[in-house]
Amino acid sequence: MRVSNVTVRKRLAIVLFIGVLIFAIIDIRLGYVQLILGDVLAQKAKDSWSRNIPFEPKRGEILDRNGVPLATNMSAPTVYVMPRQVENPADTAKKLAEALNMSVEEVYQYITKQTLIVRIPQGRKISNEKAKEIRSLDLKGVYIAEDTKRYYPFGSYLSHVLGFTGIDNQGLTGLELYYDKELKGQKGSVEFYSDAKGKRMPNLADHYTPPTDGLNLKLTIDSRIQTIVERELDIAEATYHPDGMIAIAMDPNTGEILAMSSRPTFDPANYRNVPAEIYNRNLPVWSTYEPGSTFKIITLAAALEEKKVNLLKDHFYDPGYVKVAGATLRCWKKGGHGSETFLEVVQNSCNPGFVELGERLGKEKLFNYIKSFGFGAKTGIDLQGEGTGILFDTKRVGPVELATTAFGQGVSVTPIQQVAAVAATINGGILYTPYIAKEWVDPETGEVISRNTPKAKRRVISEETSKQVRFALESVVAQGTGKGAFVEGYRVGGKTGTAQKAQGGRYLKDNYIVSFIGFAPADDPKLVVYVAVDHPKGTVQFGGVVAAPIVGKIMEDSLRALGVKPRNGQLEKERAWNDPKMVEVPDLEGLTKKDLQEQLFNLKLDVSGDGEVVIDQAPKAGVKVEEGSTIRILLGPKASDDTSRNQ
């Protein structure tokens, strides 16, 4: 205590106190950072140390309703480079450039980038052989990662519906885009801890998060029916060289889409060489146009439901035109259909007759039914780019608009709207939301994760009315304008349509969309098929001539594929003078050659095989075929005569 200065001693004590206080504050701060902020900072620090190597999930496959793959994955490895692990950039660049067919300089630039992982564009989705080649080079810092490429085994088949994916396997159009989230799954990764120079840090374990593969999508599409539809469109395309074509097949009792196709089409593997408007427009749901006479089904259903007409008893006289508010609306048939029942009005697709029905309903009722059948609004189908169509604003509908709407002019609708609406008229009266995704299936276990069920929107007409519509439309095919769709034994009903195309508010000359919408069997409809052909060449542009036979063929083969049994009680087809006579195929199986010669046939025989006895025939007994058709028979040995089999 030699320094006796009191002030100095006091001040020294203060200095000590302040000093210790500051140390205490700093220690509290240290504790705050380590004990309270610690977890947050540790997480952030971990993020800054960790590096992720992504692991791509497998994209879900798209299957038809019976499990036939429509979109699958092909192994297509991808080259990754970790620049910091590359030991000899010049040498690596040279070898890699050779393998990938690139310039050495370009590769060098990629592999010396200051990033963790580099993907060389030319090294993405390469073939397995190429991958093996690169792997055998054994280059440090160059990795081959498993990757996949989308593969569409059927090519252009169903391409608009399926859509396609881009380089990162991301959905770009169609279902691939609509259900991208479910299909793509979740990326996985290997997370490892790295020092600031990109090298693995010691003593910290890697963390692997496996990718979650996308779910498999099972569609309502039936590939058998789709195949038939594609075939028929191909034939029609070759025959008529149309500007475009649309076909939809749907189960009328559920709204499940069984087939959907259009022309022009494209191969998803090659979409880059196709104009965007082709692959971006799925015509069956996108396009809107005047439906023409197929729309008369709606007017008919409304008039029947409102009991404004008795098809068999009420008569109508068609002079070939009708005057509405000073305007003259012509029937498609010059000179008119004369006196007819309303059933014949439907069969003949007689415009003045439908104008009459429209007037009996009045604009309020007619337009209410049109909307109730789903026109003027999207159907809600799970596909990209659905159109809405255009209806007259009810307030501004005058007598002329009412009249034209009644026979399908002056409204604009989408094909899918027509299919859904017509399905409602014949399925017992219920409007369903059409849909195409049926089930989501776990790719590992095959377990169904979720399932779409039919969604009934509303009842539009009664069961009884629906029955009458079916009867009227079956008679259109058997006796009226839809004869081309007639299928022996399958009771096809339907309606033709021929609509003049409009452009810029004007109708185009000699340019029609001809269509047919059919369903079968008429007693219990299992299938609705709509076909529209845009501007067919080299033919009369009538729906009954061009579209109806296509629907007939699709219907016949599809119903058979679905296992629908042929019916009895079919309305007999009214024969035109040039219609071939139909005969029933006799049972030839078991007959000997001699027996055959004794039979009197109006059919030709195409014999194959050696032997004495008919062991097979096509078509089978009971099928009706045109007179003069060829029956193929296969001869074989008698069932009991084994020795002759080896002759």
Place this chain on the structure above:
Amino acid sequence: MPQKKSAPDVLLLFLTFSLLAIGLIMVYSASAVWAEYKFHDPFFFAKRQLLFAGVGVVAMFFIMNVDYWVWRDWAKVLLIICFVLLVLVLIPGVGMVRNGSRSWIGVGAFSIQPSEFMKLAMIAFLAKYLSERQKTITSFKQGLLPSLALVFSAFGMIMLQPDLGTGTVMVGTCIAMIFVAGARISHFVGLGMVGLAGFAALVLSAPYRIKRITSFLNPWEDPLGSGFQIIQSLYAIGPGGLLGLGLGQSRQKFFYLPEPQTDFIFAILAEELGFIGGSLVILLFSLLLWRGVRIAFGAPDLYGSFLAVGIIAMVAIQVMINIGVVTGLMPVTGITLPFLSYGGSSLTLMLMAIGVLLNISKHARY
């Protein structure tokens, strides 16, 4: 004047060696990765630090046996030499630029930082000056103003390099000395207000400065620029938690925290040894402060008392600023942590200063 001597403060010696030992271990742990990367020798920095420590300890014991009045006799000369060096260091070609500051003079490994010496010369001179005019220190004009003028002229020279860290430590140390010498509290309050006003004027004249100063409050605003070091430092300290990751287990030393063995060594220490280890080091420094102030208490004369308080204030303030920066309490200034940070001149000068303190303790009576 010299009285009979007693033994030096053994506890002070023990504290110094404890900190030195911790420092050597931590320098190795923090620098091994860097050293391996740069020099292919994980012991590169540790070996040199051991050498500096050896030189420093020898110097410390030598100075411990030099009676501290020598520094009073040489104070004026040393101060003038330091001023000259501070001028010389500013001349391009003579002074060398490291990390953006022209602070070094000399050749290669034999280069020194004049500002470091200025700190010590200033302490020695101010102790002499204040002990001789202790009666006038209560006068603003005759006592306070001349000492402050001297201190701030040296500070101005140091800021021309610029070396804000060393300058701040020197000014803080001198203010502590002037305070202990008995300057009026009212003068300090008045000067504090003037200082605040000047600071405000500086900020208003160039508003970007405020951002620079406050960026430490939210380093994530500029994580790759001004906030980078503090974020990396917090990423080290935070995960350390209570017990730390274990000696040698730091992650941030893997090139994330730049030069972890120097200014930010405390961050690595807190990461590896946790809050317990960090607190122990702060406790050791607090005890060191206590021993230093105690020596000032027992010093045989005012000169010894002021010299002791100057030395211990310098050590304590440098510790406070360094750990304050590392834990994000203060903007980054760039000064070393005494006894722990890697660096030859810092370590040897610190040990020499402790030598002086030990010598005073030999003469002290409590």
